[in-house]
Each structure stands twice: as C-alpha cells, then as structure tokens.
Amino acid sequence: MNDRHTMEERELLDLLKEYPVPEAEAGFYDRAVVRAVHKGSRRQRNRWMLAGFGSAIAAGLAIWAITAMLMTTPQLPDAEPTIPGVTIAMEQEHTVRLVFASAEALDSATLTVSLPEGIELAGFPGQREITWETSLQEGKNLLPLTLIALTPAGGELLARLEHKDRNRTFRLRVDVS
Amino acid sequence: MTDPHQTEVFERVVRPHFDRLYRLAWRLAGSKHEAEDLFQDLLIKAFGMLDELVHIEEPGSWLCRVMYNQFVDQHRRYARQRMHLVDEGHLPGQGLADLPGNLDPVGDRERLEKFRRLDAALQQLSEEHRLVVLLHDTEGYKMEEIENMTGIPVGTVKSRLHRARARLRQILDNDGTIS
Numbered sequence: 017m018n019d020r021h022t023m024e025e026r027e028l029l030d031l032l033k034e035y036p037v038p039e040a041e042a043g044f045y046d047r048a049v050v051r052a053v054h055k056g057s058r059r060q061r062n063r064w065m066l067a068g069f070g071s072a073i074a075a076g077l078a079i080w081a082i083t084a085m086l087m088t089t090p091q092l093p094d095a096e097p098t099i100p101g102v103t104i105a106m107e108q109e110h111t112v113r114l115v116f117a118s119a120e121a122l123d124s125a126t127l128t129v130s131l132p133e134g135i136e137l138a139g140f141p142g143q144r145e146i147t148w149e150t151s152l153q154e155g156k157n158l159l160p161l162t163l164i165a166l167t168p169a170g171g172e173l174l175a176r177l178e179h180k181d182r183n184r185t186f187r188l189r190v191d192v193s
Numbered sequence: 194m195t196d197p198h199q200t201e202v203f204e205r206v207v208r209p210h211f212d213r214l215y216r217l218a219w220r221l222a223g224s225k226h227e228a229e230d231l232f233q234d235l236l237i238k239a240f241g242m243l244d245e246l247v248h249i250e251e252p253g254s255w256l257c258r259v260m261y262n263q264f265v266d267q268h269r270r271y272a273r274q275r276m277h278l279v280d281e282g283h284l285p286g287q288g289l290a291d292l293p294g295n296l297d298p299v300g301d302r303e304r305l306e307k308f309r310r311l312d313a314a315l316q317q318l319s320e321e322h323r324l325v326v327l328l329h330d331t332e333g334y335k336m337e338e339i340e341n342m343t344g345i346p347v348g349t350v351k352s353r354l355h356r357a358r359a360r361l362r363q364i365l366d367n368d369g370t371i372s
Contacts, residue, residue: 021362024362024365024366024371024372025358025362027371027372028358028361028362028365028371029330031307031308031311031365031370031371032311032326032327032330032331032361033330033331033333034308035308035311035312035327035331036308037215037216037219037220038219038225039215040211040212040215040229040232044229045208045211045215048229048232048233048236049200049203049204049207049208049236051233051236051237052203052233052236052237052239052240053199053200053203053240055237055240100226
C-alpha cells in the first residue's frame with residue numbers, strides 16, 4: 017500500500033467517523049414510548065385472545081360464537097399497510113415528490129391525482145381530481161406535487177398511474193398543522 | 194387499560210438504547226421521517242413482546258436486529274410498490290439540513306460541504322455496500338455485531354467494506370474532498 021493510498025484511507029475513515037446524524041427532536045422518545053405502549057397493548061391483547069382461542073380448542077370447547085368474533089377482529093398492527101404521510105401548514109405551498117419507478121419506458125401512461133377535501137394542487141384551484149397523460153422513462157421518474165391546505169381537515173391523497181391494463185395506486189396521508 | 198408497571202419495565206429495558214437505535218434508524222433509512230417511523234415501529238413491536246424482551250440477555254443487540262429486519266421487510270414492500278414519496282433525506286446531502294450549525298460559520302460551511310460530498314458519494318454505492326460502511330466505519334459496530342444484526346457472514350462484510358471504501362476513495366479523490 018503506498019503512502020498516498022494510506023493517507024486517503026485515513027482521511028476517508030476520519031470523515032466517515034465524523035459523519036453526523038441529526039439528533040432526535042426533543043420529546044420524540046417520550047412520544048414514541050406513549051404510542052408504543054398504546055398500540056403495543058392492543059397487539060398484546062390480540063395475541064392473548066388468539067392464545068386463549070388455541071387453548072380452548074385444545075380443551076375441546078365449543079365456542080363458535082367466539083370464533084366468529086375472532087375472525088372479524090381487526091388485523092394485528094403488523095398487517096396494516098404503512099401509508100406514508102406529510103404534514104403541511106395551512107395556506108402555504110408544500111411540495112411533495114413522488115417517484116415512479118418503471119422497468120421500461122412507457123408512452124401514454126395516465127396519471128390521476130385525487131385530493132382530499134380542503135387540499136388543492138397549486139395551479140388547479142377547486143379541482144379534486146386532476147388527470148394527465150404522460151410518458152415515463154425507464155428507471156425513476158420524479159413528480160413534484162405542490163399542495164396547499166385550505167382547511168385543517170387533511171385526508172388521503174391518491175396518485176393512480178395507469179398504462180394499458182396495468183395500474184398502480186400510491187396513497188399519501190396529508191395532515192394539516 | 195395499560196399496566197403502569199409494564200410501561201415502567203419497558204422503559205427500563207429499552208430507554209438506555211434509544212440514542213443508538215435512533216442513529217441506526219437514520220443510517221438505515223436515510224431520512225428523518227422514515228427513521229422516526231422505523232424507530233416507532235420497533236418500539237410497538239418490542240412492547241408487544243415485552244414478556245420475551247425482559248429475558249433477553251443483550252436487549253440492545255436484539256433491538257438492533259429487529260430494527261434491521263423491519264427495515265428490510267419494509268424496504269422490500271416499498272420496492273414492490275414502485276411508487277414512492279421522496280423526502281429530503283433521499284436527495285444527496287439534503288438530510289444534513291437538520292444538523293445544528295453551532296460552530297464558526299466558515300469552518301462549519303466547509304465541514305458541511307465535505308459531508309454533503311460524502312453523502313452524495315455514499316448514494317453512489319449499492320445499498321449493501323453503503324450499509325456495511327455506515328455500520329462499521331461510522332457507527333463503530335464490530336464485524337461480528339454486523340453479522341449478528343444482518344445475518345451477513347463476516348467474510349462478506351469484510352469484502353463489501355473493502356470494496357465500499359475503495360469506491361468512496363475513488364469518488365472523493367476525483368472531486369477533491371480527500372487528497
């Protein structure tokens with residue numbers, strides 16, 4: 017290994033060692049614990065109910081009513097799809113960027129953005145659904161959407177991409193502060 | 194109704210590891226929003242498994258491993274969606290915007306610029322190379338700890354680290370960040 021190589025390696029390692037990470041926001045850990053205890057308790061209850069159900073079957077008890085109830089119990093938290101979210105301020109423009117990854121170049125794809133009540137797309141006042149015809153490149157395609165909140169309600173934004181008989185829908189939770 | 198004793202036990206077990214876990218979440222996810230989600234999901238899962246967690250000898254390592262697995266699962270699901278939301282941490286150098294700037298302005302600017310270039314260089318690595326270099330060289334995890342967390346054999350970790358450093362050196366040498 018020559019001197020230059022060694023020096024570069026040392027410089028690189030020093031840089032990597034100092035490479036910073038922002039600290040957690042004040043109060044974030046406490047809030048995370050509160051949410052975990054609340055949601056984790058629900059999960060524990062679900063697990064105990066399921067465990068109880070198993071024991072009952074083993075004991076040969078006929079508990080059809082409980083079975084039916086368990087079948088309709090909401091899914092455990094793990095099974096809930098994660099919807100990404102953004103928080104935007106009232107009456108201020110906020111740009112979110114969606115990335116559409118495409119395995120191939122696509123001509124004449126249709127993109128439809130559906131907005132929750134009280135959220136508008138800059139340049140499209142009063143419209144809850146906007147549709148474009150667009151072409152996608154192979155790889156990543158970036159779509160910036162500038163949102164404006166007119167009411168504090170928030171809701172879910174849907175972006176649906178269609179091409180021939182295929183389609184994908186992206187959901188984004190929009191909260192208003 | 195939550196048992197206050199359970200909450201107390203939970204906090205006693207997990208809180209000492211919070212800073213380390215938050216850093217790991219940042220290294221894995223690369224953005225504040227996703228790091229917070231990853232951290233939160235981990236705590237929810239950990240609280241749901243409190244009965245097991247209290248008997249684990251090294252809860253810190255266990256929590257890191259669970260977080261890593263959650264990240265991989267979410268990442269696979271995310272990749273399948275093919276449509277994503279990009280926040281600032283995904284754009285090279287932008288995740289550094291949250292850093293406190295309490296040093297002298299000139300030195301701080303130069304330092305930030307170096308980190309931005311490093312950040313951009315890291316984005317050019319494959320994910321598996323970036324992860325290994327961040328865990329080992331930045332966070333200081335030992336090879337065996339990385340193997341334990343990720344399931345990647347030490348030999349593979351070493352070779353990935355070697356290649357990742359070589360590529361970083363090349364990129365940062367070309368742009369004059371290191372000389």
